[in-house]
Amino acid sequence: MRHDYYYYDRQALLAAPKVPIEVLTDNSAVFQAIAQEMVDEIKTRSTIGKTTVFICPVGPVGQYPYFVDMVNEGNISLKNVWFLNMDEYLTDDKQWIDKSDKLSFRGFMERAVYSKIKPELIMPECQRVFPDPSDPGRMDRMIEELGGVDICFGGIGINGHLAFNEAQDELSPEQFKQLHTRVLEISRETRTANAIGDLNGAIDDMPRWCVTIGMNEIFNARKVRLGVFRDWHRAVLRHTAYGEASAHFPATLMQSHPDVLIRTTEFVANLPD
Numbered sequence: 001m002r003h004d005y006y007y008y009d010r011q012a013l014l015a016a017p018k019v020p021i022e023v024l025t026d027n028s029a030v031f032q033a034i035a036q037e038m039v040d041e042i043k044t045r046s047t048i049g050k051t052t053v054f055i056c057p058v059g060p061v062g063q064y065p066y067f068v069d070m071v072n073e074g075n076i077s078l079k080n081v082w083f084l085n086m087d088e089y090l091t092d093d094k095q096w097i098d099k100s101d102k103l104s105f106r107g108f109m110e111r112a113v114y115s116k117i118k119p120e121l122i123m124p125e126c127q128r129v130f131p132d133p134s135d136p137g138r139m140d141r142m143i144e145e146l147g148g149v150d151i152c153f154g155g156i157g158i159n160g161h162l163a164f165n166e167a168q169d170e171l172s173p174e175q176f177k178q179l180h181t182r183v184l185e186i187s188r189e190t191r192t193a194n195a196i197g198d199l200n201g202a203i204d205d206m207p208r209w210c211v212t213i214g215m216n217e218i219f220n221a222r223k224v225r226l227g228v229f230r231d232w233h234r235a236v237l238r239h240t241a242y243g244e245a246s247a248h249f250p251a252t253l254m255q256s257h258p259d260v261l262i263r264t265t266e267f268v269a270n271l272p273d
Contacts, residue, residue, distance in 0.1 A: 160249030164212035
């Protein structure tokens with residue numbers, strides 16, 4: 001079956017999407033906009049004495065250098081900020097892969113974000129949280145104790161997954177929205193796409209298991225901000241914006257979120273001739 005929306009040109013794409021789309025010049029503009037929103041939210045909530053709670057991805061990651069610079073140059077304290085990281089790869093024994101592994105999201109955040117921020121500004125380690133395969137429910141408990149998530153930042157995977165919430169065709173949209181933080185097997189599509197980006201195509205060396213924050217936690221964030229900027233995001237964006245809401249393509253479930261925005265580039269918004 002042909003899906004006509006995959007072939008929408010820029011004008012058709014922006015005519016009546018089911019999710020708001022902001023088209024920016026290029027990748028840098030998308031990443032800068034994400035970083036700026038992170039900083040603005042922290043400043044706004046700090047002004048009124050409120051904690052800031054973000055769900056943060058390791059993919060996209062281009063926002064982090066801008067965020068680090070904005071924080072350091074502006075002397076913005078993160079002492080009252082919580083980063084709830086989306087997910088992490090697991091070994092076949094379903095434990096976190098070693099932080100020293102080049103694929104480790106924990107390792108990435110330490111190297112590229114936490115260690116780059118001035119010590120006097122960085123949040124305590126207890127506020128840098130990853131889902132725990134030994135206690136998946138800890139993430140839900142923490143979110144409840146913190147009063148909810150202010151913004152969930154993320155991207156969209158090749159099969160529409162958010163974090164590692166892989167498609168489950170057998171579930172209804174409402175059932176999928178109720179999925180919580182859990183350990184799961186990563187689909188071959190996702191492993192292939194990630195192998196291309198992270199391991200030069202070495203799919204057999206990609207982890208098969210992960211722990212991921214749930215769709216429930218993502219959907220219940222007060223705001224959701226997604227960045228799409230790769231060549232294959234052309235189809236992903238169009239499916240998200242015009243496809244039927246279903247667990248077959250989880251990003252379509254954002255069509256019913258009250259405050260969602262997808263930031264994309266002119267490259268993705270346009271189709272090649």
